[in-house]
Amino acid sequence: MKKIGIIVLFVLLAAGTVCFLPKPAGQKTGGKLTVVTSGYVAYTLTRQLAGEFADIIMLLPPNAEPHSFEPTPGVLVAVRQADLFIYISDTFEPWAKDIAAGAGKNTQVVKAAGAVPASADPHVWMDFDNVRLMAKTVEEALVVQLPEQAQTLAQNLAEFNEQLTALDDSYKKGLSSCQGREVVHIGHLAFGRLAQKYGFTLTALAGTSHDGEHSVRRLAGVVDLIKHHHIQTIFTEETLSPRLAQTVAAETGAQILPLYTVESISKQDFDNHITYIDLMKRNLDNLQRGLKCQA
Ligand SMILES: [Zn+2]
Incomplete structure (x- = not known):
């Protein structure tokens, strides 16, 4: 039974990977950039900032686990055909670091969290200040590729930053007066920065990656x-x-209430173009419900 499960999973993952590869022709279609992104954090940021100027491909299929993903060899071909390859960081996605190393000279490689201060927790996007730095890095890379669109890209960045400011305000207000402050997360330690920033304690079942710590004792x-x-x-x-x-x-x-790591995305949310901001709003709603906060 277990063996069949693994085979099914393998087939699904393989199918998913193929689906998310670009068209073989590659290169600019209709004057658009071709951008390959590592996973959903890079994808949603790029989509928000590039808007209609880019065809964006995500290497990590929906529902897949980003820390230890193993891309197929075909991925490198896709990256070499792209104008840009955008990933988050070497520590968060070691596999993307390897792809970046083999990208070739025609592809601009962007480490979105390159300007974010180093830390042991790779989930840098759980801090809105970091997300500003990441968005700026991505926007600058897009301007290099599309200098004639610099004004629109700067405007997209400004709008995104406004949304981040509003989100930060909502978190501060929304989590300021709650009956509880203890978040028990039956998942991996992805929300440490958010807990630190908005003053709740966090207990997670596993460490900062899905590293098999779901032991009976821990449970x-x-x-x-x-x-x-x-x-x-x-x-x-x-x-x-x-x-x-x-x-x-x-x-x-x-x-039980869900929290959204953003690093993984369901197929349905991916198809519905649910953004980083949308997911973080859902997180706030569920934290407020779970901790019984005054709205
Ligand atoms: Zn993670």
């Missing part, structure tokens, strides 16, 4: 914490299997 510890602190809501990672969270919920009576 038991989380269950004890929930019972001991009378926590009524647990948060899950939307693109992970709900089985673990359901087990914890059954054991403790807690309700």
